[in-house]
Amino acid sequence: MSTIEITNEPAIRPVISLTDEAATKVAELIAAESSDEELGLRVAVSAGGCSGFSYEMFFDPETNPDDYLAVFGTVTVKVDLASSQHLDGAVLTYSGGIQGAGFSVENPNATRSCGCGKSFS
Numbered sequence: 001m002s003t004i005e006i007t008n009e010p011a012i013r014p015v016i017s018l019t020d021e022a023a024t025k026v027a028e029l030i031a032a033e034s035s036d037e038e039l040g041l042r043v044a045v046s047a048g049g050c051s052g053f054s055y056e057m058f059f060d061p062e063t064n065p066d067d068y069l070a071v072f073g074t075v076t077v078k079v080d081l082a083s084s085q086h087l088d089g090a091v092l093t094y095s096g097g098i099q100g101a102g103f104s105v106e107n108p109n110a111t112r113s114c115g116c117g118k119s120f121s
Contacts, residue, residue, distance in 0.1 A: 014070030022094040040076035
């Protein structure tokens with residue numbers, strides 16, 4: 001995982017990291033979605049889900065002044081300040097196998113998660 005930290009505040013590592021496979025897949029999806037160079041992957045946490053919090057991931061052309069930003073290859077990842085406390089040290093992975101293809105979040109802050117892997121507490 002290679003990264004360049006581009007936040008306004010000094011940081012030792014990004015809030016959330018992407019594996020090389022995840023960065024490649026996100027780059028492919030962004031390229032298919034739009035040619036907007038400002039489009040990045042927004043990773044957020046919201047209240048809800050069967051375990052208390054759920055992950056949200058979507059492409060976002062907007063960058064807020066308090067966002068934490070990190071670049072993985074050609075992909076810019078954006079995390080808002082409130083979500084950063086829940087995602088600190090997490091890793092976004094991608095598996096492209098025949099069974100179970102998709103993204104998942106390995107989050108060291110989650111004390112438990114539901115069976116679907118989309119919510120945590």
